[in-house]
Every structure is written in structure tokens, then in C-alpha cells.
Amino acid sequence: MAFGGLVALDDVTLTVPDRRIVGLIGPNGAGKTTLFNCLTGLYAPTGGRVLLDGRPLAADPAEAMGNGVSRTFQNIRLFPGMSALDNVLVGRHTRIRQGLLSALLHGPGFRRSEAAAIERARTELAFVGLRPEGGTPARSLPYGDQRRLEIARALAGDPAVLMLDEPTAGMNGQETTAMRTLIGAIRDRGIAVVVIEHDTKFIFSLCDHVHVLVRGRMLADGPPGTVRADPRVIEAYLGTT
Ligand SMILES: Nc1ncnc2c1ncn2[C@@H]1O[C@H](COP(=O)(O)OP(=O)(O)OP(=O)(O)O)[C@@H](O)[C@H]1O
Numbered sequence: 001m002a003f004g005g006l007v008a009l010d011d012v013t014l015t016v017p018d019r020r021i022v023g024l025i026g027p028n029g030a031g032k033t034t035l036f037n038c039l040t041g042l043y044a045p046t047g048g049r050v051l052l053d054g055r056p057l058a059a060d061p062a063e064a065m066g067n068g069v070s071r072t073f074q075n076i077r078l079f080p081g082m083s084a085l086d087n088v089l090v091g092r093h094t095r096i097r098q099g100l101l102s103a104l105l106h107g108p109g110f111r112r113s114e115a116a117a118i119e120r121a122r123t124e125l126a127f128v129g130l131r132p133e134g135g136t137p138a139r140s141l142p143y144g145d146q147r148r149l150e151i152a153r154a155l156a157g158d159p160a161v162l163m164l165d166e167p168t169a170g171m172n173g174q175e176t177t178a179m180r181t182l183i184g185a186i187r188d189r190g191i192a193v194v195v196i197e198h199d200t201k202f203i204f205s206l207c208d209h210v211h212v213l214v215r216g217r218m219l220a221d222g223p224p225g226t227v228r229a230d231p232r233v234i235e236a237y238l239g240t241t
Pocket residue numbers: 003006008026027028029030031032033034035074
């Protein structure tokens with residue numbers, strides 16, 4: 001991925017196997033978010049391919065979501081004035097096919113489908129540890145809850161792959177532990193997870209596989225124990241052991 005003369009990602013390969021948690025670490029400006037943007041259709045890579053189950057994924061965020069790639073953002077992007085429940089319903093609606101006429105007329109098919117969507121949204125709120133009523137406006141929720149709400153919205157889109165950009169940013173120790181448990185539970189639902197984090201302790205204790213990106217290139221990847229002990233990774237990113 002190049003932005004004019006700046007090559008942000010060069011010769012990068014990342015494979016996300018089914019039911020695995022893959023970590024992506026690296027210094028500031030390494031290209032982690034740019035890679036997420038390429039994988040979720042926000043950027044059209046200037047070279048290379050993004051494949052989902054062997055099929056090319058178009059550079060279109062809505063289409064990527066429809067095909068099962070959901071994400072959260074480093075800087076939370078909720079609809080602040082909408083209730084928690086409505087935020088999750090937005091995620092669910094990416095999966096619902098309703099005719100315009102049926103939606104306008106609020107016919108029985110529409111009402112049934114809407115009731116099922118609301119029930120599913122409540123289930124996802126409870127799954128991430130929020131109140132299933134979901135009546136609170138997103139902006140009034142504590143910061144950690146907003147991060148969980150963003151995950152609930154992503155889960156409501158039935159992802160095959162969930163991409164989390166710094167899910168523990170700004171969280172205290174207790175919230176971070178809860179986030180680790182939540183990500184494990186997401187994997188146990190059969191969803192593959194990719195996590196960007198600066199908290200390397202969190203990544204090494206959570207992930208099945210870790211990639212290290214430095215200045216747009218994949219410096220190393222492997223199981224956490226191997227990556228943590230890699231002298232190149234220690235020199236370029238981790239510092240002393
Ligand atoms: N839309 C863009 N236009 C131009 N340059 C960009 C754009 N997006 C990212 N970059 C550049 O690409 C490089 C990688 O940035 P990126 O945000 O992906 O890094 P990162 O590893 O996610 O960093 P951080 O840990 O600070 O979030 C940086 O030099 C950045 O300035």
C-alpha cells in the first residue's frame with residue numbers, strides 16, 4: 001500500500017486461520033491500521049490481494065462486512081446520540097435483506113424480521129457484558145463500555161473474521177482482563193480474531209499467532225513464545241527482555 005511516494009506496507013502477508021486469535025504488533029507508524037484498512041475494504045491496496053476463503057475481497061467496506069469481515073476502530077466510532085441497542089441494530093441491519101416497500105409499509109415480514117433483529121442485538125449486548133435493554137445513549141456509556149458496544153455491533157453482523165484495533169486502549173487492569181476473556185469467548189464462537197495492540201503482555205498471553213510489523217514490513221511472525229524471544233523483535237520493538 002503506497003500513499004504517493006510513501007510505501008506504508010511492502011511485501012506483507014498475513015494469514016488468519018479459522019478459530020484463531022492473531023496478534024499484530026509494531027511501533028507507531030509501522031502500518032498496522034493501514035493493513036486493517038486494506039483488509040476491511042477501506043483502502044484499495046496499490047498492490048497485492050485480499051482473499052477471504054480463497055475469493056478476492058472487493059475494496060468496499062460494506063461489501064467486506066456483508067462477506068463476513070467486521071472491525072472496530074482505534075478511535076471509537078459509534079453513533080453517539082443513538083441508544084446502545086440502536087447502535088447494535090445498525091450492525092445487524094448489514095445482514096438483513098428487506099424490500100423497500102415492506103420496510104416502508106411496516107408489513108408483517110418487516111415486523112417479524114425487526115423483532116428478531118432486536119432480540120439478536122440484545123443477545124450481543126449481553127454477550128459483551130452490557131445491559132441487554134440497551135437504552136443508554138452510546139455517548140453516556142463509560143469508555144470501556146463504549147469499546148464493548150463497538151464489538152457488539154461488529155458481532156451483530158455475523159462476522160467470520162473480527163478485526164479489533166487497540167481494544168484495550170484506555171482501559172484499566174480489570175477491564176483489560178475482562179477484554180481478554182471476551183476475545184477468547186468470541187474465538188470460541190468460531191470467529192477468527194485479529195488484534196492490534198501496543199500492550200505486548202496482553203498480546204502474548206492472548207494470541208495463538210503473533211505478527212510483528214516494523215516500518216511497513218513483516219519483521220517476524222510465529223507463536224508468542226517464539227516471537228517474544230526473537231532477537232530481531234527485541235531489538236526493533238520490545239527493547240530488553
Ligand atoms: N491515508 C493516508 N495517507 C497518507 N499516509 C498515510 C495514510 N494512512 C496512513 N498513512 C501513513 O502510513 C504509515 C503507517 O501508518 P499507520 O497508521 O498504519 O501505522 P500504525 O502502525 O497503525 O501506527 P499507530 O500504532 O501509531 O496507530 C504512516 O507513515 C502514516 O503516516
